[in-house]
Amino acid sequence: MKDLATLEGKKILMTGGAGNIGRASALLLAEKGATIAIGDLDLAGTQETVEMIESAGGKAKAFQLDVRSEAEVANFVTQAASYLGGVVDGVFLNAGLQRSGRVDEFDSDDWDALFDVNPRHCFYVTKHVVPILKAQNGGAIVMTASLAGVKGGPGMTAYSASKGAIIGFGKSLAAEMAPFDVRVNVLCPGWIDTAFNEPAINFMGGVDAHAEAIKAIVPLRRQGSNEEIAQAVLFLISDASSYMTGQSMIIDGGVY
Numbered sequence: 001m002k003d004l005a006t007l008e009g010k011k012i013l014m015t016g017g018a019g020n021i022g023r024a025s026a027l028l029l030a031e032k033g034a035t036i037a038i039g040d041l042d043l044a045g046t047q048e049t050v051e052m053i054e055s056a057g058g059k060a061k062a063f064q065l066d067v068r069s070e071a072e073v074a075n076f077v078t079q080a081a082s083y084l085g086g087v088v089d090g091v092f093l094n095a096g097l098q099r100s101g102r103v104d105e106f107d108s109d110d111w112d113a114l115f116d117v118n119p120r121h122c123f124y125v126t127k128h129v130v131p132i133l134k135a136q137n138g139g140a141i142v143m144t145a146s147l148a149g150v151k152g153g154p155g156m157t158a159y160s161a162s163k164g165a166i167i168g169f170g171k172s173l174a175a176e177m178a179p180f181d182v183r184v185n186v187l188c189p190g191w192i193d194t195a196f197n198e199p200a201i202n203f204m205g206g207v208d209a210h211a212e213a214i215k216a217i218v219p220l221r222r223q224g225s226n227e228e229i230a231q232a233v234l235f236l237i238s239d240a241s242s243y244m245t246g247q248s249m250i251i252d253g254g255v256y
Contacts, residue, residue, distance in 0.1 A: 004240040008033030011084035012237065013077070015067055015125060016095035018045030020194040021144065023052075024226035025092065025233040030058030032234060037080035039065030039073075040095065067095045067121035077128040088132050090237040093122045093143040097162075100155045100202070111158045119165035126173060130182075138181045142236045143170050147190040147252045163188075167248050174246030183245040185236045190252025193223040219254030 012029055016022040017038035026036055030053040038060060040046040046062040053060040061083050065076045081088055097117040099110045122143050133139040148156050149163030167186050174184035191214055215221050232251055235241050250256050 004242070005234055005238045006032055007090075007234075007238055010034045010089040010238075011087045012036045012090040012092060013039075013080045013084065013088050013125075013129060014092035014094060015039045015065065015121065016093075016144070017049050017062075018042035019049075021189065021192065021226050021229045021233075022094045023049045024230040025094065026060065027052060027056070027058075028227070028230040028234055029090075029092075029237070030060055031056065032238070034058075034090070035084060036060040037063060037083050039063045039067070039076045039080065041066050065095075067124065068116045070124045070127075073121065073124040074128045077125065077132075081129075081132055086132075087136060088129060089139055091125065091129055091133075091139065091141045092233060092237060093125055093141070095121050096144060098198075099159060101158070102155060103157045106158055114158050114162040115165070118162035119169060122166055122169055130177070133177070133182045134180045139183075140237045140241075141170075141173070141177070141182065141184045142233060143184075143186045145170070145186045145188050145248065147188050147250060147256060150188055150248065150250060151256050170248070171246050178245060183241070185241065185244060185246070186248045187229070187232055187236065188248050188250045188252070189224065189229050190250070190255050191218060191223045192229060193225055217255060218252070222253065224251060224253060 007029055012034045017026045018040045026049050030036055038046050043062060043064045050060045050062045063076050066072050097114055099114055143166050145166040146163040148160040149167045152160040170184050170186040177184055214223055232249055
């Protein structure tokens with residue numbers, strides 16, 4: 001049987017590859033044969049990811065990118081597409097920001113920051129990469145949202161709103177891009193063991209309180225790993241999910 005999850009010869013453009021889910025995903029996609037252009041504000045961390053890929057025999061390049069700037073995003077897409085040979089088979093929009101706090105105490109600057117990074121960067125990258133996908137009549141877009149965008153919780157009002165916006169954007173984009181054979185799906189991880197969740201952990205009362213909450217909240221009684229989410233990214237960006245578009249894939253240990 002043909003391995004539909006192979007990415008041999010495929011070209012991937014992604015944001016957010018300096019660590020956590022992004023790094024694990026980049027390593028797996030490269031292992032499966034993809035050449036990857038990675039944009040991230042943390043250039044040093046992203047270069048470490050690239051070095052890990054190259055040491056394993058893969059191909060990748062790191063680009064400095066502030067996803068809050070449309071001009072920088074447009075330049076990144078141009079440079080990344082050039083590195084990839086003018087072809088973009090897959091787009092993984094993984095850059096993200098986490099902030100937690102009660103709504104009556106939440107800072108409006110933090111609200112703006114969440115929306116500037118989370119949904120706005122998905123719009124910016126999509127806007128500038130879609131002409132390439134349309135011209136080649138095919139491709140896959142995967143965006144990282146969160147279980148928080150589907151199921152809210154205390155202290156998560158702003159973050160949930162920003163991630164919910166990605167889910168709505170992805171569903172509409174899937175309908176818009178379907179005539180061009182471009183698939184769009186949204187990934188919604190639950191509690192994953194990453195440094196990214198530190199603001200939420202602090203809001204919950206610290207590491208020990210968080211650990212107890214995980215046992216009570218998550219039916220599988222543990223957090224997920226970056227590598228487990230990377231497997232879902234591979235599925236969504238590869239031909240293994242070739243008849244799937246407009247969906248929000250929730251991976252949360254049974255919470256939802």
